[in-house]
Amino acid sequence: MSANSRLTIAAHALAWISLYQRQGHEVATSEQIASSANTNPVVIRRLLGELRKAGLVESRRGVGAGWSLARELTSMTLLDVYEAVEPGPLFAMHRATPDQGCVVGYGIQPAMQGIYEGIEETLRHELARVTLEDVVRDVLAAPR
Amino acid sequence: MSANSRLTIAAHALAWISLYQRQGHEVATSEQIASSANTNPVVIRRLLGELRKAGLVESRRGVGAGWSLARELTSMTLLDVYEAVEPGPLFAMHRATPDQGCVVGYGIQPAMQGIYEGIEETLRHELARVTLEDVVRDVLAAPR
DNA sequence: GATGTCGTAACTACTAGTGTTACGACTTTC
DNA sequence: GAAAGTCGTAACACTAGTAGTTACGACATC
Numbered sequence: 001m002s003a004n005s006r007l008t009i010a011a012h013a014l015a016w017i018s019l020y021q022r023q024g025h026e027v028a029t030s031e032q033i034a035s036s037a038n039t040n041p042v043v044i045r046r047l048l049g050e051l052r053k054a055g056l057v058e059s060r061r062g063v064g065a066g067w068s069l070a071r072e073l074t075s076m077t078l079l080d081v082y083e084a085v086e087p088g089p090l091f092a093m094h095r096a097t098p099d100q101g102c103v104v105g106y107g108i109q110p111a112m113q114g115i116y117e118g119i120e121e122t123l124r125h126e127l128a129r130v131t132l133e134d135v136v137r138d139v140l141a142a143p144r
Numbered sequence: 145m146s147a148n149s150r151l152t153i154a155a156h157a158l159a160w161i162s163l164y165q166r167q168g169h170e171v172a173t174s175e176q177i178a179s180s181a182n183t184n185p186v187v188i189r190r191l192l193g194e195l196r197k198a199g200l201v202e203s204r205r206g207v208g209a210g211w212s213l214a215r216e217l218t219s220m221t222l223l224d225v226y227e228a229v230e231p232g233p234l235f236a237m238h239r240a241t242p243d244q245g246c247v248v249g250y251g252i253q254p255a256m257q258g259i260y261e262g263i264e265e266t267l268r269h270e271l272a273r274v275t276l277e278d279v280v281r282d283v284l285a286a287p288r
Numbered sequence: 289g290a291t292g293t294c295g296t297a298a299c300t301a302c303t304a305g306t307g308t309t310a311c312g313a314c315t316t317t318c
Numbered sequence: 319g320a321a322a323g324t325c326g327t328a329a330c331a332c333t334a335g336t337a338g339t340t341a342c343g344a345c346a347t348c
Contacts, residue, residue, distance in 0.1 A: 002146050002304045003236040004336060008256050012238070016248045029293065036249045038240040040338050045294065062346020065293045078259070090234075092147040094156070095306070096182040104160045105180045107286030111279055112152050115222070119270045126263045135255055142251030146335050148305060173324065184307050189325065206315020209324045239337070295344075306333080313326075318319100 006085040010047050011078070012037045015136050017057070018073050027066030047085060054084035073136060079127035090123065091116050150229040154191050155222070156181045159280050161201070162217050171210030191229060198228035217280060223271035234267065235260050 016036050017028045030041040030048065037044065048067055051057045058070045069076075093112065098105035160180050161172045174185040174192065181188065192211055195201045202214045213220075237256065242249035 001148060001230055001232055001234065002335080003233055004145060005236040005238055006336085007235055008237055008252070011256060012242065012248060012252050015252065016246075019248060031293085036243045036246040037238060038242045038249070039238070041293095042296085042339075043337065045296085046337095049295075059294065060346080061292095061294045061344070062348095063290095063292045064347065065345085067294090086145055088145055089147055090145065091151050092149040093152055094149055094181060094183070098156065098182045099180045102160075102180040104156060104163060104283055105182070106288075107283035108152070108156050108159065108279075110286050111282035112155060114282065115274055115279070119267065122266060122270045123263065126266045130259055135252075135259070138255035138258065139248055139251035142254050144250075146304075150305085175324085185324095186308070186327085187306065189327085193326075203325065204315080205313075205323095205325045206317095207321095207323045208316060209314085211325090289348100291346100291348080293345085293347105296342090298339100298341085300337100300339080302337080303335085304333100305335105306331100308329100308331080310329085311327090314324085316321100316323085318321080 006047065007078070007082055009037055009039065009043070010051060010081050010085050011132065011135050013044055013048060013067075014051070014056070014069070014073065014076070014081070014132050015139055017067055017069055018132070018136055021068065027060060027064070027068045029066040033067075050084050051081065054080060056080060056084065073132040076132040077128045078130045078132070078135070079124055081132070082124075082127050089116065090120055150191065151222070151226055153181055153183065153187070154195060154225045154229050155276065155279050157188055157192060157211075158195070158200070158213070158217065158220070158225070158276050159283055161211055161213055162276070162280055165213065171204060171208070171212045173210040177211075194228050195225065198224060200224060200228065217276040220276040221272045222274045222276070222279075223268055225276070226268075226271050233260065234264055 013033045016033050020028045030044040034041040034044045048057055055070055057067050059067050093109055100106050157177050160177050164172045174188040178185040178188045192201055199214055200220055201211050203211050237253055244250050
């Protein structure tokens with residue numbers, strides 16, 4: 001499917017900010033997060049920018065600026081993050097509209113649409129079951 | 145996520161072959177299916193080739209050749225098709241391995257791995273609930 | 289005013305998916 | 319055994335999305 005790492009990196013960033021704040025710091029910089037995730041600060045800023053639009057994080061500018069959580073991780077689910085960073089559907093329809101004169105070409109899109117909607121709804125439900133607090137717990141549970 | 149249309153086109157092809165066979169024909173050609181799906185015959189042959197590896201369809205060569213179903217559509221689910229045409233995982237990990245010296249960098253991959261596996265298992269379960277016979281029924285149920 | 293960080297544009301590189309052409313392999317038909 | 323039709327597959331081009339990188343203005347603190 002050519003999966004991407006956006007949800008993974010976003011979860012990484014949120015977990016990092018949370019743990020950093022628990023150590024007493026107010027904000028985390030994209031530089032620090034990028035270093036932990038082994039990527040570029042701009043990639044982090046872009047992702048966190050989308051999370052900010054969704055109301056999950058806040059940012060400050062200027063000296064001593066950075067990112068902080070806008071809500072408790074217990075009230076933040078993977079669905080919130082998913083919807084913030086993954087706009088499109090899971091499965092695509094035909095690129096070119098199929099032959100509408102053919103029974104299959106005519107009926108296939110509504111048929112698959114209905115099926116896909118049900119599946120995506122289930123996916124959302126599953127993502128909504130996992131909070132970012134769960135993620136942090138699992139992260140800290142990794143054996144050393 | 146940059147979704148693709150492989151599952152959609154594969155379902156289209158299977159539905160088309162089935163209905164064509166119900167009209168008394170033995171095999172369907174990639175040319176006919178491509179015409180209905182409004183794509184190129186080679187695209188259809190590639191996809192059906194993967195379905196053949198999975199034991200869902202059969203092909204004949206030579207004059208009067210083409211594709212036929214290897215099983216009843218009632219015994220064929222979207223999961224069978226999905227697994228045949230979509231090898232990779234739904235969500236990707238970091239491209240470059242995160243900083244193993246950081247608590248988050250160290251624990252994030254196993255954490256997300258476990259979560260993703262559960263979600264993909266649910267997705268599989270949902271896909272397994274829909275047979276290709278269901279798809280054909282929905283296709284024929286489209287209002288004219 | 290100097291400094292540090294975000295916000296964002298611009299560009300490159302890479303990959304996956306799709307469409308297309310071409311041609312050999314194979315089987316039927318005559 | 320030659321012709322014809324279809325699969326099987328390689329090769330290539332095009333597109334879109336993701337990610338990485340550089341650059342620089344905007345902004346807030348000191």
